[in-house]
Amino acid sequence: MRRRSLLSLSGAAVPAALLGPATAASAHSRRWLHTWVAMPQLTEPGNLPPAPFTGASSVLVDTTLRQTVHVTAGGSRLRVRFSNAFGGAALPITQAAVALPAGGKAGVSAIVAGTSRPITFGGRASVVVPTGAHVVSDPIDLPVPAGANLTISTYLAAGQQTLNLTSHPGSRTTTYLLNGNFVPALDLSGAATVAHWYLISGVEILGDAPAIAIVGDSLTDGRGSTTDGNDRWPDQLFARRPHTAVLNQAAGGNRVLNDGLGPNVLARLDRDVLATSGVDRMLIFEGVNDIGTAPATVADQKQVVDDLLFAFEQVVLRAHARDITVYGATITPFGGNTGYDDPDGLREQSRQEINARIRRGRLFDEMADFDVAARDPAIPRQLNPAYDTGDHLHLNPTGYGALAAAVPLRWLS
Known part of the structure; x- marks a missing residue:
């Protein structure tokens, strides 16, 4: 499923001279x-x-x-x-x-x-x-x-x-x-x-900056961040490299498979990524709401894992068809959350299985390990207490800073 984009996976740009006259010209042209x-x-x-x-x-x-x-x-x-x-x-x-x-x-x-x-x-x-x-x-x-x-x-x-x-x-x-x-x-x-x-x-500008669309839920929409503070993790990611368009296409309660607050990812991918001018790469950080809202039974959790993995493959296939590089992020912990954590740990098993597949590098072009960045080193199924808003699911601005720091800056080159 992997494929090479104009930006190599090592982060090195292909020299313009190797792209040919027409491609080299477009690589440096201003556009909306x-x-x-x-x-x-x-x-x-x-x-x-x-x-x-x-x-x-x-x-x-x-x-x-x-x-x-x-x-x-x-x-x-x-x-x-x-x-x-x-x-x-x-x-x-x-x-x-x-x-x-x-x-x-x-x-x-x-x-x-x-x-x-x-x-x-x-x-x-x-x-x-x-x-x-x-x-x-x-x-x-x-x-x-x-x-x-x-x-x-x-x-x-x-x-x-x-x-x-x-x-x-x-x-x-x-x-x-x-x-x-x-x-x-x-x-x-x-x-x-x-x-x-x-x-x-x-809002569009006339320019030549790279643009990355970030597809997510409330963890990307910024629940737990500061009103008028612009300190969600995509905001803090932009601050690390302030010459790249970072586009936050997230909504609280959003899911990959089924509608929640707003259309599901498979339904909104065309509008929010493929048809968004300037986007040549995307990062998807979703899945916790799909796992957390699926019943805590062995059969239901197996189904949601299988369906999520297939959905991620579909996102990559559709994005690659438009020459968009797809990055993925592991799902962060929710141990102790009253809505999503279950006594038998079935949803935690689903999270671990999805994350293992992401880490093996066979789903996305590259991955960022948000799970490692956000978790409590002593209790990995829970958020780091320094990052936890108190609901054991959402992060405070410091926690969002940890997620932003986990994204390789070469993804924004």
């Missing part, structure tokens, strides 16, 4: 690539905007949303993607703008004067996003350095006439909501706040 993403999801009732921004049958009527995102690779021009993937009706965006946030900080309501740029769509200030679709804006001239925060303000006059709203609930970033059109405002004083992203799903 994603620098930030958020996996679109159907918003659960408890994550809908607070009153008065959610009504009986509509959301975000006469509402300004101000949201900040943390870009990775930088560039002088950018585009913004709005998603209506899970909307139950057309999404009418009346006005939008992008700016730099005050102090360069995440989760703030103020923007830097003179940095606001209108977002247009085919030269128009407004757009209607069809049900199930997304739209990409016109290019915007706004230099954004690598690792910067970016503010996106959006106004919906009529709102969306449905309660099926596209969002990313696990933003770990403060969003501001205010009735009325305040897209140009320098600050949104008196605005309501939530820690969710709504409607936005991507």
